[in-house]
Amino acid sequence: MAGPTAAAERGARQQESSGPPRRRRFRPPRLRVIVILAVALVLLSSGTVWLLYGSNWLRVERVSVSGTRVLTPAQVREAAEVPVGAPLVSVDTDGIEARLRRELRRIDSVDVVRSWPRGIDLEVTERTPVLVMREGREYVEVDDEGIRYATVSRTPEGVPVLDLTPSRSGTAAASLRRFGADRLVLEAVRVAGRIPAAVARATRTVKVRSYDDISLSLSGGRTVAWGSSENGPAKARALTALMKAAPDARHFDVSVPSAPASSGS
Structure with missing residues (x-):
């Protein structure tokens, strides 16, 4: 039988060359690199x-x-x-x-x-003072967290004085024993933070007798019975409305904000 022709050999080589490509072997980097x-x-x-x-x-x-x-x-x-x-x-x-x-x-x-x-x-x-406390001839600034942080020779403008003189008898004495002076200072700070802006400018003293007996002394001899620090926003709204309704009144009571009262002229 005759051997394969030249054309058949070329076809076989072409078929081999068209097969899948060979994968290159991974060569690790040389030591020098x-x-x-x-x-x-x-x-x-x-x-x-x-x-x-x-x-x-x-x-x-x-x-x-x-x-x-x-x-x-x-x-x-x-x-x-x-x-x-x-x-x-x-x-x-x-x-x-x-x-x-x-x-x-x-x-x-x-x-x-x-x-x-x-x-x-x-x-x-x-820190920004909310109240000041008298100590001899000087004043101690108190911030909105009740922290006493600096002593000054005079009250900063627009900052009321805290009058913390709780009674030593009756319910006030019980309040002092229960809450302590620091807690009463914090309650006064909370009240000061709720006073309407127009009233705050006229507030001279925040007076604390007990936990639920806090009052404000305003310019012109006016006073505000605030009560405790609870329901602060409602008391602020009641005081604003009360002062508009009775601008000549001397005494205001918002300790029960749902039933505010005023008196004097």
Whole structure:
């Protein structure tokens, strides 16, 4: 039998070449490549560490203060004790915040922020007095949480004086034993926070006799029997309406807001 022709051989070769492609074998990276990558990683890490801790480019040179009203920026910087010249990345921002709130009780909150490349920003929020308490010839400011935080020589404008003189007998004495002076101060703060704005400007004294016997002394000799701090919004609305209905009255009673009363002229 005759062997395959040339045409048949070419057809067989073409059929073999048109078969599925062969997969390339995975070749692991050569040792030289691994060494180069490892060296590059070490150099990069070392350079980063040196830049953050060893260089003079990222060190504290400036401490800025914002948000102060009564305090001065110099007072805040002194209490903060920011380590000027230290690497910026190593500054203990939580420690600075805790130190400021401990040393300057007037500070309600503070954000300590790294300002790259060379600064620390101290963003301060001061407490706002709601009442003041008399101590001898001076006054202690009290914020809306009942915290006594600063002593001043005179009352801030528009801030009423807290007269905390609970009776030592009867129901008032029982109230004092039950709640304590700090709780009564907090109740007075809550009442002060609910006084309508127009009335607040005329309020001179918030007087506390017991938990449910709180009253206001206004300019012109007017008084308001408020009662306890409960139902504050309803009492504020009742007082506003009562003062409009009886503008010449001298005494107002909103201790029961559903049945307010006024008297005197």
